[in-house]
Amino acid sequence: MRKLLILCLFCLGIGFAISNFQGLATTGEFDSLVIDFKENIASTEIDRQLQVLTGEYHLAPRLNSQFSQSEQTYTVKGDRALLDKLRASSLSQDVEAIEPNYIYRATVAPNDPQYSKQWHLHNIHAEQAWEENRGKGITVAIIDTGVSQVPDLAQTEFVAGYDFVNNKVNADDDNGHGTHVAGTVAQSTNNNYGVAGVAYEAKIMPLKVLSGSGGGTVSDIAEAIRFAADNKADVINMSLGGGGESQVMKDAIEYAYKKGVVIVAAAGNENRDSASYPARYARVISVAAIDAQGEKAEFSNYGAGVDISAPGGGNGSKIWQETIDPSTNLPVIAGFQGTSMAAPHVAGVVALIKSTGVTAPDEVLAVLQQSVRKIDTDPQNYYGAGHLDAAAAVKLAQKGKITFNDFFRWLRDNGYLNLKFWIDGGAIALLPKVAMVLGSYLLAFLIRNYLPFGLPLFSGLIAGSSGLFFLKGFYIFDLPQAPFRVLGSSIPELGNAISGNSILNPLFASVLIPVVLLVACWSLPQGKWFAVGTSLGVAACLFVSAAISPSVWWLGDGGMARGFLIVNGLLCFGLARFAARGDSQTV
Amino acid sequence: MITVIGGIEHKGFGTGAWALVAEDGTTYELLDCPRDLREVGLHVKVQGTLNDDVMTLAMIGKVLNVNSFEIL
Numbered sequence: 001m002r003k004l005l006i007l008c009l010f011c012l013g014i015g016f017a018i019s020n021f022q023g024l025a026t027t028g029e030f031d032s033l034v035i036d037f038k039e040n041i042a043s044t045e046i047d048r049q050l051q052v053l054t055g056e057y058h059l060a061p062r063l064n065s066q067f068s069q070s071e072q073t074y075t076v077k078g079d080r081a082l083l084d085k086l087r088a089s090s091l092s093q094d095v096e097a098i099e100p101n102y103i104y105r106a107t108v109a110p111n112d113p114q115y116s117k118q119w120h121l122h123n124i125h126a127e128q129a130w131e132e133n134r135g136k137g138i139t140v141a142i143i144d145t146g147v148s149q150v151p152d153l154a155q156t157e158f159v160a161g162y163d164f165v166n167n168k169v170n171a172d173d174d175n176g177h178g179t180h181v182a183g184t185v186a187q188s189t190n191n192n193y194g195v196a197g198v199a200y201e202a203k204i205m206p207l208k209v210l211s212g213s214g215g216g217t218v219s220d221i222a223e224a225i226r227f228a229a230d231n232k233a234d235v236i237n238m239s240l241g242g243g244g245e246s247q248v249m250k251d252a253i254e255y256a257y258k259k260g261v262v263i264v265a266a267a268g269n270e271n272r273d274s275a276s277y278p279a280r281y282a283r284v285i286s287v288a289a290i291d292a293q294g295e296k297a298e299f300s301n302y303g304a305g306v307d308i309s310a311p312g313g314g315n316g317s318k319i320w321q322e323t324i325d326p327s328t329n330l331p332v333i334a335g336f337q338g339t340s341m342a343a344p345h346v347a348g349v350v351a352l353i354k355s356t357g358v359t360a361p362d363e364v365l366a367v368l369q370q371s372v373r374k375i376d377t378d379p380q381n382y383y384g385a386g387h388l389d390a391a392a393a394v395k396l397a398q399k400g401k402i403t404f405n406d407f408f409r410w411l412r413d414n415g416y417l418n419l420k421f422w423i424d425g426g427a428i429a430l431l432p433k434v435a436m437v438l439g440s441y442l443l444a445f446l447i448r449n450y451l452p453f454g455l456p457l458f459s460g461l462i463a464g465s466s467g468l469f470f471l472k473g474f475y476i477f478d479l480p481q482a483p484f485r486v487l488g489s490s491i492p493e494l495g496n497a498i499s500g501n502s503i504l505n506p507l508f509a510s511v512l513i514p515v516v517l518l519v520a521c522w523s524l525p526q527g528k529w530f531a532v533g534t535s536l537g538v539a540a541c542l543f544v545s546a547a548i549s550p551s552v553w554w555l556g557d558g559g560m561a562r563g564f565l566i567v568n569g570l571l572c573f574g575l576a577r578f579a580a581r582g583d584s585q586t587v
Numbered sequence: 588m589i590t591v592i593g594g595i596e597h598k599g600f601g602t603g604a605w606a607l608v609a610e611d612g613t614t615y616e617l618l619d620c621p622r623d624l625r626e627v628g629l630h631v632k633v634q635g636t637l638n639d640d641v642m643t644l645a646m647i648g649k650v651l652n653v654n655s656f657e658i659l
Contacts, residue, residue, distance in 0.1 A: 144644070145644065175601065175602060175644070176601065176602050177601040177602065177644045180601075210642075210643070210644055213618055213619050214601060214602075214604060214618065214643050214644045214645060215618040215619070215641045215642070215643045215644075215650065216641065216642060216643075217640055217641060217642075218640050218641070218642060219640075221642060239644060240642045240643060240644050240646065241642055241643070241646040242616070242641065242642045242643050242646055242648075242649065242650060243638075243639045243640060243641055243642050243650075244639040246640075266646060268646040269598075269600055269645065269646040269647050270614065270646065270647060270648055276646055277642070278642070299600075299647075326602060336600075336601060337599060337600065338600040338601065338644075338645075338646070339646065340600065340601065340644055340646070
């Protein structure tokens with residue numbers, strides 16, 4: 001029964017991943033259409049079609065510009081419904097294309113003089129997001145070292161907070177960290193001063209739990225979480241971490257989550273596999289850091305528990321906000337780095353999403369994860385779902401049709417966080433694997449007369465073509481991910497499974513292992529058919545790799561690599577055929 | 588109580604955090620680091636206790652409360 005349930009969930013996951021894969025062409029705005037007539041169409045026919053457009057559809061087709069006459073390109077006002085109608089009409093026979101006339105907009109940068117330093121806001125497409133939403137009506141609790149109202153927070157609205165370290169209402173900052181974090185979320189923007197913030201119309205609730213030296217107790221932090229939830233915070237940002245699992249903290253997080261608060265935390269700066277607490281709690285969105293090049297920051301934690309990545313500096317780049325210099329208490333625009341800086345970028349975007357109208361924590365997470373810029377190759381889960389994209393998140397939230405699948409919630413709550421294979425890689429990661437398995441069966445079908453179709457052969461086909469590939473998507477707290485990558489790899493991929501990249505090792509991605517396997521297993525009846533299956537599977541894997549991503553160590557990713565893979569694929573197929581035919585009398 | 592031998596480092600998170608990087612590569616955060624240990628490159632032997640009830644903004648490793656130390 002349990003196996004049946006797991007199988008059903010597996011099928012559901014695959015079905016969901018494929019059904020949700022959207023092509024790039026489904027995005028973009030347009031309010032007019034381009035009609036490009038074929039060059040060999042007579043001008044009388046074009047005139048007739050233009051009259052039809054005017055008469056039947058009440059359109060006013062016009063040349064796109066004075067240079068469009070020779071190309072015979074016209075534009076008409078219209079939406080997707082008209083596009084579909086025209087494509088189905090007789091007009092389609094006379095045209096090269098009828099397409100949406102996509103609108104490309106230049107955005108206006110804010111007037112904050114040091115905004116140009118903030119590569120991190122460009123990185124998340126903040127400007128395009130601001131055209132739609134700036135976080136109005138949303139309160140973000142900053143659980144940190146306190147927040148001082150520096151000049152570049154003067155136009156930012158504050159709500160009452162609390163200082164849990166010194167037990168007083170005023171929660172000023174004596175370190176500089178909390179003010180910097182608050183700046184990323186809601187620095188006063190378009191105020192002709194300093195720098196900008198992600199959700200600059202959102203309100204800040206300062207909650208001081210860390211002392212001037214940067215540490216604080218789990219009990220204070222848990223109390224601050226409950227305070228935020230009780231005082232109508234919509235989002236909590238925790239750029240802090242460490243310690244062990246705590247029931248008090250877990251209960252506080254659950255309490256806030258049930259009240260609809262979205263909780264965001266930094267993944268940690270130890271450069272290790274697994275997010276630290278509190279980011280790793282199931283209800284918390286855990287944020288890893290990327291640098292200005294979009295690469296993993298050298299310090300960022302990764303792997304199990306990482307949900308998403310956002311700018312946090314590293315490799316020489318910094319995040320720029322106004323804060324205080326703790327030695328003088330004077331305001332200063334300072335460059336900081338850390339997953340501490342990445343988390344408030346996400347908290348800011350959560351404020352934008354909530355302000356748009358999507359408020360349930362699970363739905364907000366779904367919007368965040370579905371709107372990221374996906375990273376094709378991320379075997380170590382450096383980036384979670386991908387890179388944060390504020391503009392895409394706001395657009396998706398505006399559609400207001402987010403459904404969160406119980407299947408994914410189940411996976412998430414059970415520690416299988418961020419199953420990239422199913423959720424994020426979706427069809428991109430899945431289809432080549434399916435092609436490899438089907439390809440190996442196809443090759444076996446070609447020499448079916450010589451083959452005994454049984455478990456040894458099928459095991460070989462799987463081992464050679466795809467491995468137990470779904471295991472690659474498992475990230476479990478405090479377990480190394482390499483064993484899953486090895487189990488989830490086919491034989492040709494084993495040479496690069498430990499290192500976790502996608503460039504094939506030519507010793508493994510060749511006819512070599514099938515030959516050795518066949519020689520070793522020749523006299524064992526079961527073993528031989530496993531070896532024949534493996535040989536066919538490897539052939540399929542090499543052919544598919546040659547077709548879609550021919551990257552091989554020392555041979556590059558061009559014709560040399562492709563040739564190598566195809567030749568070895570043919571040798572594998574030939575080897576299997578030879579071995580099978582040699583034994584055909586016994587089948 | 589544990590004893591750790593390693594080097595003192597200053598990590599650039601927030602306004603900076605003092606760290607003891609042990610010979611096996613483990614990084615401990617020295618929250619409220621004693622003044623005499625605040626020198627990058629010092630080779631030291633530290634006796635202290637791990638504090639699991641504390642979270643920090645630096646997030647560089649477990650917090651080690653220093654009871655006594657010896658500069659090597």
